[in-house]
Amino acid sequence: MKLRISIFGVGLIGGSWALAMRHAGMTHEIIGCSRSENHLAEAKKLGVIDRYTLDPAEAVRDADVVILAVPLGAMQSVCKQIQAHLSPQAILTDVGSAKASVIEAVRQGLGEIPPRFVPGHPIAGTEKSGVSAAFDSLFDGRRVILTPLEHTDPSAVNRVRGLWELTGAQVELMAVEEHDQVLAATSHLPHILAFGLVDCLAGMREQEEIFRYAAGGFKDFTRIASSDPVMWRDICLANREAILKIMALYQKDLQQLTTAIEQGNGDELLGIFQRAKAARDRFCL
Amino acid sequence: MKLRISIFGVGLIGGSWALAMRHAGMTHEIIGCSRSENHLAEAKKLGVIDRYTLDPAEAVRDADVVILAVPLGAMQSVCKQIQAHLSPQAILTDVGSAKASVIEAVRQGLGEIPPRFVPGHPIAGTEKSGVSAAFDSLFDGRRVILTPLEHTDPSAVNRVRGLWELTGAQVELMAVEEHDQVLAATSHLPHILAFGLVDCLAGMREQEEIFRYAAGGFKDFTRIASSDPVMWRDICLANREAILKIMALYQKDLQQLTTAIEQGNGDELLGIFQRAKAARDRFCL
Numbered sequence: 001m002k003l004r005i006s007i008f009g010v011g012l013i014g015g016s017w018a019l020a021m022r023h024a025g026m027t028h029e030i031i032g033c034s035r036s037e038n039h040l041a042e043a044k045k046l047g048v049i050d051r052y053t054l055d056p057a058e059a060v061r062d063a064d065v066v067i068l069a070v071p072l073g074a075m076q077s078v079c080k081q082i083q084a085h086l087s088p089q090a091i092l093t094d095v096g097s098a099k100a101s102v103i104e105a106v107r108q109g110l111g112e113i114p115p116r117f118v119p120g121h122p123i124a125g126t127e128k129s130g131v132s133a134a135f136d137s138l139f140d141g142r143r144v145i146l147t148p149l150e151h152t153d154p155s156a157v158n159r160v161r162g163l164w165e166l167t168g169a170q171v172e173l174m175a176v177e178e179h180d181q182v183l184a185a186t187s188h189l190p191h192i193l194a195f196g197l198v199d200c201l202a203g204m205r206e207q208e209e210i211f212r213y214a215a216g217g218f219k220d221f222t223r224i225a226s227s228d229p230v231m232w233r234d235i236c237l238a239n240r241e242a243i244l245k246i247m248a249l250y251q252k253d254l255q256q257l258t259t260a261i262e263q264g265n266g267d268e269l270l271g272i273f274q275r276a277k278a279a280r281d282r283f284c285l
Numbered sequence: 286m287k288l289r290i291s292i293f294g295v296g297l298i299g300g301s302w303a304l305a306m307r308h309a310g311m312t313h314e315i316i317g318c319s320r321s322e323n324h325l326a327e328a329k330k331l332g333v334i335d336r337y338t339l340d341p342a343e344a345v346r347d348a349d350v351v352i353l354a355v356p357l358g359a360m361q362s363v364c365k366q367i368q369a370h371l372s373p374q375a376i377l378t379d380v381g382s383a384k385a386s387v388i389e390a391v392r393q394g395l396g397e398i399p400p401r402f403v404p405g406h407p408i409a410g411t412e413k414s415g416v417s418a419a420f421d422s423l424f425d426g427r428r429v430i431l432t433p434l435e436h437t438d439p440s441a442v443n444r445v446r447g448l449w450e451l452t453g454a455q456v457e458l459m460a461v462e463e464h465d466q467v468l469a470a471t472s473h474l475p476h477i478l479a480f481g482l483v484d485c486l487a488g489m490r491e492q493e494e495i496f497r498y499a500a501g502g503f504k505d506f507t508r509i510a511s512s513d514p515v516m517w518r519d520i521c522l523a524n525r526e527a528i529l530k531i532m533a534l535y536q537k538d539l540q541q542l543t544t545a546i547e548q549g550n551g552d553e554l555l556g557i558f559q560r561a562k563a564a565r566d567r568f569c570l
Contacts, residue, residue: 123498124501126501143498145498185489186495186496187499187500187503191502192542194561196557197474198565199564200531200534200538204470206466210471211564211569212568213428213467213468215472216409216410217410217476220506221506223569225561226565229559230555233555236546237554240547247546248543251540258536261528266518270514272481273514273518276480276487276514277510277512278487279492280483280508284507284511
């Protein structure tokens with residue numbers, strides 16, 4: 001069965017998902033909706049969507065699947081705007097990086113959490129953003145986490161899982177809190193640290209000089225500081241609790257490193273660096 | 286004129302320099318010296334050096350150029366061992382990442398800083414280490430910083446500059462303190478942050494789970510945490526003052542970010558992220 005798909009927010013993730021659905025031959029029609037007609041026109045021109053509308057009510061009319069790919073801060077207002085128009089048969093899902101926050105936004109926006117709402121998050125992306133960066137194999141080989149709630153309709157979960165599997169992604173289920181903690185550690189914290197480092201160096205008087213001598217390691221380390229600032233502001237606000245928890249832990253570790261350097265404690269430094277290298281080599285290669 | 290070159294420490298940097306010199310047809314003979322006969326035998330087998338010795342005195346006999354590519358912590362003892370044997374005509378240089386520390390090690394080890402000692406530092410490397418990771422184009426297109434002192438012989442500086450230029454590197458002169466501050470900011474701090482992050486996550490109970498969901502951004506961000514722990518312990522101890530200065534600045538910035546997240550101050554977060562993205566896009570692309 002070919003699907004009528006509505007995508008709210010046709011950027012890197014929403015656009016790549018549209019292309020992957022198209023590539024899989026799943027689409028009857030893809031309708032894009034956002035607040036920016038420019039972005040939507042570009043998405044249509046690039047062949048990512050078939051048509052677009054600025055009217056959320058029109059976007060969800062007769063949709064089989066509605067996917068929310070807007071920044072976290074816009075989730076609630078989109079839900080409010082579609083509330084009276086979303087068919088109870090439609091499957092609703094999202095791609096937000098902080099699940100508790102999206103679930104709360106859906107509850108506030110729709111007045112309830114519909115049984116056919118399946119919270120989801122593809123662990124994929126690049127430091128680029130916008131529909132021009134979208135490509136149909138973005139999710140191939142990546143993990144997608146779904147965090148269904150107790151009352152979520154299992155057939156809706158299976159449907160969303162099946163669509164993601166068509167993109168080449170590996171789908172897993174996880175509890176909401178677990179997702180938010182794991183992502184705070186592996187994604188949100190590194191982004192904050194990278195943004196913070198580049199801003200710190202950019203604030204120094206010798207910044208021209210400093211960046212001139214940045215080598216490959218620095219470029220790799222700070223690549224994620226080229227990510228979309230609005231998206232990351234929203235993530236920091238949306239996953240605040242889990243982020244603050246891991247930041248406190250990290251700052252404690254950093255203080256320990258500082259003290260070891262102050263005291264010239266080579267054994268302690270070596271121990272930390274060796275443990276880190278062993279974990280990095282074990283898990284990331 | 287073909288050169289007799291002595292390399293102390295035939296790892297990634299020393300080995301790649303040897304290969305580049307060979308590639309440029311500059312070498313009469315390359316002699317390797319270190320404390321590990323296994324490493325030296327491997328370097329000879331790989332064709333990186335012509336012969337090796339465990340005896341520093343023998344290694345520098347009749348050498349035209351002596352390059353110190355051992356970890357920072359070993360510089361002084363190598364200098365002590367060659368002190369009575371180094372010809373005053375020989376050019377002595379090094380590749381250490383913290384210049385004040387190497388200069389002090391040379392002063393202590395040799396009893397003086399010879400006019401033909403040219404402190405140097407190639408801003409190149411990978412997270413790999415050891416001679417098996419060496420390749421002859423490692424320095425091609427990279428920057429090499431020389432930090433000659435007031436009494437350094439200009440002809441020795443020109444000689445070392447010329448050899449580095451044969452590797453394809455772009456050579457620049459810089460004051461010692463400036464080098465150490467710039468490198469603390471662009472290289473030493475990012476390595477410490479990356480080691481710290483991986484160690485922090487590896488210490489959590491859910492570490493298997495956490496690393497399983499690490500995506501591309503995390504892998505890029507933590508690649509440098511696979512670097513050689515001994516080398517990085519030595520760098521932290523050798524460039525302690527400059528590192529502590531930049532770490533204090535960074536920790537202040539991190540605290541500011543923490544406060545902004547705690548207070549839900551989206552405007553401040555957005556400002557920091559936008560400034561960072563602008564600097565990253567401007568300087569690194």
